Amino acid sequence: MARExxxxxxxxxxPIGNLEDMTLRAIKILKRVELVAAEDTRRTGILLRHFDxxxxxxxxxxxxxxxxxxxxxxxxxxxxxxxxxxxAGTPGISDPGAALVAAIRAGGFTVEPIPGANAxxxxxxxxxxTSHGFTFLGFPPIRGKDRKLWxxxxxxxxxxxxxxxxxxxxxxxxxxxxxxxxxxxPIMVGREITKLYEEFVNGTPSELMERFPSPHGEFxxxxxxxxxxxxxxxxxxxxxxxxxFGRITEIGLASTKREVAREVGxxxxxxxxxxxxxxxxxxxxx
Amino acid sequence: MARExxxxxxxxxxPIGNLEDMTLRAIKILKRVELVAAEDTRRTGILLRHFDxxxxxxxxxxxxxxxxxxxxxxxxxxxxxxxxxxxAGTPGISDPGAALVAAIRAGGFTVEPIPGANAxxxxxxxxxxTSHGFTFLGFPPIRGKDRKLWxxxxxxxxxxxxxxxxxxxxxxxxxxxxxxxxxxxPIMVGREITKLYEEFVNGTPSELMERFPSPHGEFxxxxxxxxxxxxxxxxxxxxxxxxxFGRITEIGLASTKREVAREVGxxxxxxxxxxxxxxxxxxxxx
Numbered sequence: 185m186a187r188e189x190x191x192x193x194x195x196x197x198x199p200i201g202n203l204e205d206m207t208l209r210a211i212k213i214l215k216r217v218e219l220v221a222a223e224d225t226r227r228t229g230i231l232l233r234h235f236d237x238x239x240x241x242x243x244x245x246x247x248x249x250x251x252x253x254x255x256x257x258x259x260x261x262x263x264x265x266x267x268x269x270x271x272a273g274t275p276g277i278s279d280p281g282a283a284l285v286a287a288i289r290a291g292g293f294t295v296e297p298i299p300g301a302n303a304x305x306x307x308x309x310x311x312x313x314t315s316h317g318f319t320f321l322g323f324p325p326i327r328g329k330d331r332k333l334w335x336x337x338x339x340x341x342x343x344x345x346x347x348x349x350x351x352x353x354x355x356x357x358x359x360x361x362x363x364x365x366x367x368x369x370p371i372m373v374g375r376e377i378t379k380l381y382e383e384f385v386n387g388t389p390s391e392l393m394e395r396f397p398s399p400h401g402e403f404x405x406x407x408x409x410x411x412x413x414x415x416x417x418x419x420x421x422x423x424x425x426x427x428x429f430g431r432i433t434e435i436g437l438a439s440t441k442r443e444v445a446r447e448v449g450x451x452x453x454x455x456x457x458x459x460x461x462x463x464x465x466x467x468x469x470x
Numbered sequence: 471m472a473r474e475x476x477x478x479x480x481x482x483x484x485p486i487g488n489l490e491d492m493t494l495r496a497i498k499i500l501k502r503v504e505l506v507a508a509e510d511t512r513r514t515g516i517l518l519r520h521f522d523x524x525x526x527x528x529x530x531x532x533x534x535x536x537x538x539x540x541x542x543x544x545x546x547x548x549x550x551x552x553x554x555x556x557x558a559g560t561p562g563i564s565d566p567g568a569a570l571v572a573a574i575r576a577g578g579f580t581v582e583p584i585p586g587a588n589a590x591x592x593x594x595x596x597x598x599x600t601s602h603g604f605t606f607l608g609f610p611p612i613r614g615k616d617r618k619l620w621x622x623x624x625x626x627x628x629x630x631x632x633x634x635x636x637x638x639x640x641x642x643x644x645x646x647x648x649x650x651x652x653x654x655x656p657i658m659v660g661r662e663i664t665k666l667y668e669e670f671v672n673g674t675p676s677e678l679m680e681r682f683p684s685p686h687g688e689f690x691x692x693x694x695x696x697x698x699x700x701x702x703x704x705x706x707x708x709x710x711x712x713x714x715f716g717r718i719t720e721i722g723l724a725s726t727k728r729e730v731a732r733e734v735g736x737x738x739x740x741x742x743x744x745x746x747x748x749x750x751x752x753x754x755x756x
Contacts, residue, residue, distance in 0.1 A: 305591055431547075
């Protein structure tokens with residue numbers, strides 16, 4: 185908390201999918217400030233309305249950033265406070281927010297973070313991957329040479345620690361294909377984190393291409409450090425599949441064997457077909 | 471959100487300093503689950519009481535982890551839900567939580583992250599440092615060879631992107647001293663993030679040793695990528711100091727010149743003495 189009650193730039197984290205992933209302090213601050221500087225005024229408008237926040241919103245993006253900085257500095261100099269938010273999650277790396285924060289800091293104003301949802305931290309926390317630290321690499325570059333260097337970077341960083349990056353659905357298959365040349369070990373994919381169809385799936389890059397034939401939603405990819413033995417990432421044993429198949433049949437969560445196979449697959453990151461094959465191979469299906 | 475309403479392990483982020491940095495969903499989940507698995511039952515007890523949450527707490531730490539996993543699996547298998555929390559922030563890297571999550575995942579249960587406060591993301595968001603991605607390196611090792619390798623790692627990772635790490639107050643000066651052999655450029659230090667005496671200060675490692683002669687609180691260190699020109703990290707110009715000195719004198723925030731110097735220093739990451747010297751050199755002090 186800043187000592188003075190005036191002229192502070194608050195950098196406020198906002199939800200990444202579920203609107204209830206908002207902190208009590210973030211709500212208070214957004215209500216209290218004189219201005220909310222936002223990347224996408226429409227998306228931020230939805231969030232503010234959800235929490236009955238009527239603070240005016242100012243659009244800040246790459247193309248008007250410099251003029252906006254002057255305007256925000258003017259407000260702060262008058263003793264007013266401003267909140268900076270991005271579309272979703274914690275403002276910071278590679279978004280227009282960083283340069284704005286730097287400019288405000290250079291002006292001698294207090295900048296205060298209001299922590300909250302963050303896709304990288306959320307993905308790691310649910311992954312079960314053990315690592316001393318991690319490297320976050322944003323989105324892979326699209327073009328040839330940069331992209332090649334980027335994959336080399338993934339390989340290098342992945343020798344020492346967990347590597348996390350994002351990918352858009354329409355680029356996922358190409359990225360998994362390219363990744364399969366560099367990474368042969370099982371990785372973990374988080375899809376639609378904090379949203380209704382959230383799922384975490386593990387497999388080698390090639391296996392994941394089969395698992396997501398037509399990808400939807402937002403993807404967070406996690407590559408465990410080389411040589412790490414992590415029980416949640418190892419190949420699923422037949423015993424595990426049969427055990428879960430028996431358990432789900434028993435509790436009556438699904439009525440047909442095919443539905444049970446789908447349920448089991450969903451939980452273990454396999455396709456229903458893969459589960460069915462394992463069960464058949466072990467002669468539990470008549 | 472998981473599709474089933476039962477048997478889910480929720481990995482819940484908790485505040486890192488300010489208790490109001492708790493999300494609405496985290497409060498709901500901690501109320502709703504049958505059990506909260508916590509690293510430090512005393513600290514988690516304080517948090518739960520603050521939000522009138524009466525869910526029983528189970529202690530989970532390195533020494534009882536294996537037995538606890540069985541107990542938690544037993545509860546999940548019965549259709550009960552469990553929340554996992556650590557002392558502060560988002561469970562995940564290098565804490566006992568990761569192995570527990572891996573074991574629960576391997577058992578075929580759904581693990582769902584409930585995002586929230588995280589010291590790394592909060593620090594970066596308020597830093598104003600521009601970087602494509604970042605590397606988080608936890609705490610520096612204490613011992614000789616590991617420590618040397620770790621600093622080499624910082625140097626290597628810092629060539630490409632922002633490096634973030636934590637340090638305990640009683641080890642800060644030694645770490646800044648060692649770091650000064652590897653990193654000559656200005657870095658940024660976040661102290662007591664989200665707490666009452668939060669501050670962000672920049673300077674070279676040697677300058678920061680002078681700035682924190684007897685360090686208190688928790689420190690997050692941020693090393694910008696090599697060769698980055700970042701206005702908030704560049705050496706403060708005399709003009710900036712004089713400008714702020716004039717402004718603070720004008721608004722009457724401090725009554726004596728020495729107090730004004732302290733205020734200016736606090737905002738620009740300089741000592742009061744440094745500010746005083748700059749002002750004197752520019753002959754504004756009679």
